[in-house]
Amino acid sequence: xxxxxxxxxxxxxxxxxxxxxxxxxxxxxxxxxxxxxxxxxxxxxxxxxxxxxxxxxxxxxxxxxxxxxxxxxxxxxxxxxxxxxxxxxxxxxxxxxxxxxxxxxxxxxxx
Amino acid sequence: xxxxxxxxxxxxxxxxxxxxxxxxxxxxxxxxxxxxxxxxxxxxxxxxxxxxxxxxxxxxxxxxxxxxxxxxxxxxxxxxxxxxxxxxxxxxxxxxxxxxxxxxxxxxxxxxxxxxx
Numbered sequence: 001x002x003x004x005x006x007x008x009x010x011x012x013x014x015x016x017x018x019x020x021x022x023x024x025x026x027x028x029x030x031x032x033x034x035x036x037x038x039x040x041x042x043x044x045x046x047x048x049x050x051x052x053x054x055x056x057x058x059x060x061x062x063x064x065x066x067x068x069x070x071x072x073x074x075x076x077x078x079x080x081x082x083x084x085x086x087x088x089x090x091x092x093x094x095x096x097x098x099x100x101x102x103x104x105x106x107x108x109x110x111x
Numbered sequence: 112x113x114x115x116x117x118x119x120x121x122x123x124x125x126x127x128x129x130x131x132x133x134x135x136x137x138x139x140x141x142x143x144x145x146x147x148x149x150x151x152x153x154x155x156x157x158x159x160x161x162x163x164x165x166x167x168x169x170x171x172x173x174x175x176x177x178x179x180x181x182x183x184x185x186x187x188x189x190x191x192x193x194x195x196x197x198x199x200x201x202x203x204x205x206x207x208x209x210x211x212x213x214x215x216x217x218x219x220x221x222x223x224x225x226x227x228x
Contacts, residue, residue: 034216043203043219044154046210089153098144098169099217101153 002027004092006102013080015111023090023102024072030092033066033073034099038087047088048075080109113138113208117220124194124227131190132223134204139184144205145177148222154203160187194227201225 003026013019025033034049050057050064050073057064061080066073073092077084090102114137124130134143145157157177158166166179180188191198201222210216 043221045219046216049214049216051214098156098159101155103153 002030002092002094002097002100004090004100004102006090006105008105009103010106010108012108012110015080015082015109017080019075019077019080019084019107019109021075021088021090021105021107022072023074023092024070025092025100026071027092027094028068028071029094031095032093033064034091035062035064035075036089036091036101038089038104040086044089077107080107082109082111085109112210112216113140113206113218115204115206115218115220117204117223119223120221121224122226124225126195126227128194129190129192130194130225131188132202132204134187134189134220136185136206138208140206140208141184142207143181143187144217145179145187145189146203146205146219148201148203150200157189157202191225194225196227199225199227 006023031052035047036044037047038044048062048064050066061078063076085108088105091099093099116135118133143160146154148154156169157172158168160166160179160181162181162184178190201224203222204220205217207215207217
């Protein structure tokens with residue numbers, strides 16, 4: 001089955017800097033890669049996702065890139081703000097299968 | 112996009128007892144998912160609940176410990192049976208529905224924080 005690895009486990013950045021979180025997956029048939037943000041005590045919420053027919057997707061300050069050959073995808077947050085502090089989870093799956101989540105990254109944005 | 116109500120939001124239970132968690136969705140969905148999130152950990156799928164059939168459990172989870180009901184297309188329950196302190200965790204229900212860009216995405220309930228003493 002699918003296995004997703006996520007790095008780093010914690011990331012501290014200065015406000016205004018960029019943050020990058022990376023995930024690798026094992027099943028080459030996976031075709032959907034979402035990213036979730038979970039603030040303390042709250043539910044995970046989708047912030048961006050990418051499907052295997054595109055290599056990059058951007059939404060304001062966040063972007064996701066996908067390299068299907070290398071089986072990895074990354075989340076990029078630019079101009080980080082204190083409210084970006086949260087736990088971020090990547091996930092992967094192929095159509096009809098369950099979502100498999102990475103271990104999570106604690107992002108701390110220092111002001 | 113689906114709106115999910117989950118209750119209770121938290122509970123403290125005695126070991127050996129059982130707790131039933133309810134999940135209500137504001138639209139009809141084919142599958143509902145139950146996850147466990149242990150403290151500081153990722154989300155692990157417990158089972159998938161389909162209306163009209165038995166739930167499908169993931170490796171390491173069994174029906175006797177986590178019985179699930181799915182009486183209709185908008186509601187499901189997860190019971191944590193014969194609890195021990197190791198069951199202390201956050202339990203989340205989830206559904207898939209069309210998101211803001213009209214593609215399917217997963218939505219989560221607010222979670223049930225369970226502490227077993």
